Amino acid sequence: MEMRTTQKTGIKTSLLGFGCMRLPQKDGAIDYAETERMLDAAYDAGVNYFDTAYVYHGGKSEGVMGSILKKHPRASFYVADKMPVWLPKTRDDLERIFNEQLERLGLEYIDFYLMHSMTVNNWSAVKRLDMLRFAEEKRAQGKIRYIGFSFHDTPELFREILDAYDWDFAQIQYNYLDEKGQRAGELCDMLEQRGLFTVVMEPVRGGDLAALPEVAAGPLRQTTPGRSLASWALRFVGSRPGVNVILSGMSDPEQVRDNLRTCSPFDPLDERERSALAQTVAELERIPHIACTGCRYCMPCPAGVDIPGNFDFYNGFQRFGPNPGRVRRWGMLDKKYDACIACGACLSKCPQHLAIPEELKRLAEVAAAL
The missing domain is CATH 3.20.20.100 (NADP-dependent oxidoreductase domain)
Structure with a gap:
């Protein structure tokens, strides 16, 4: 050892x-x-x-x-x-x-x-x-x-x-x-x-x-x-x-x-x-995902949505499938994608300039597949 x-x-x-x-x-x-x-x-x-x-x-x-x-x-x-x-x-x-x-x-x-x-x-x-x-x-x-x-x-x-x-x-x-x-x-x-x-x-x-x-x-x-x-x-x-x-x-x-x-x-x-x-990481990056780094600058959300938590779930699901632990952790989030009120408070805070309210809508497709 x-x-x-x-x-x-x-x-x-x-x-x-x-x-x-x-x-x-x-x-x-x-x-x-x-x-x-x-x-x-x-x-x-x-x-x-x-x-x-x-x-x-x-x-x-x-x-x-x-x-x-x-x-x-x-x-x-x-x-x-x-x-x-x-x-x-x-x-x-x-x-x-x-x-x-x-x-x-x-x-x-x-x-x-x-x-x-x-x-x-x-x-x-x-x-x-x-x-x-x-x-x-x-x-x-x-x-x-x-x-x-x-x-x-x-x-x-x-x-x-x-x-x-x-x-x-x-x-x-x-x-x-x-x-x-x-x-x-x-x-x-x-x-x-x-x-x-x-x-x-x-x-x-x-x-x-x-x-x-x-x-x-x-x-x-x-x-x-x-x-x-x-x-x-x-x-x-x-x-x-x-x-x-x-x-x-x-x-x-x-x-x-x-x-x-x-x-x-x-x-x-x-x-x-x-x-x-490096090739493996490049292949994972090619899979459609949301370019969130988890910095949490977008938080807190006025509607209570855990934005990075939702994005992390989506990216994991896209790359690795419905891992039971990931699905369970997502289920434990207080507020998911559908609680977003599209107020736009997060937009100016995101260093990646993500269209966060639009990106959150991607999770509806995943939720429908569970």
Whole structure:
């Protein structure tokens, strides 16, 4: 297993991290036996970074992960967990949630503790309740080792957050499709400049990059036959030297085996393979889509429409089909395309100069096909 370290923390982690957000299911609940086999296989192969969150699997992920890991020496693995910053309203809520996390995990301390899902609103919540001071107090008590955050917003907000605190690490979404389209490469650049421990989530973009349309998969299959599409996505991320951990939310044993093969040992992309990936991205870009970068400058919408969320769903549907997870996330949006009142408030804010009300109408075709 490829191992990596940074000067900031000095610790050594496996390149592959096990994300516990998409654990196998049975009868509507986490399949404990299958999950145990998968976590044990990863641990035995050298994986030592395991990631969960308070809200994963309806609050059940922490307990399952902690129960399985406790059979191993505590110093042999790292646990990452997250404060759901949008939930607590008072200092007492912070205490309650954190203590519940420790109880679920069955641990005395959490190695990597994150402010979960930093957006403009969530960052405001962190500041309002002084959550970083709370985390520092827990670190002084020996209950947290490293303080970081996971991120889902613009590079501009990312820089603001980085400059506001002496962070130990950060977790970002990064993959070969989002590197430029969602400006994810800029986030990596900022972390590398600061020498921060870097965790990458969604390297396979929620499974999209493991299920490419054939026109996009062709250049990869022709260049290196026999490699899985998922392995190309992990190798792209891992070929960036500033990346310490690639989180993969593995759902079945074959995904575990494939990811272990990719990272044991790790083989960086060569120039021929980078060229093939560029062709794949070009083919995906040729598929009709809305040229939204997810910058969210168009927000808030007076009618409450989550414009980037709708556009992201449309683009994913066009390129990769009706992925159940994507359809579910779209269904959870408060306001969809049909709530648009065509007021035009978004038009002057869009850096891409998109005709947003007209573009939203494209989603009617997708909705009719579901």
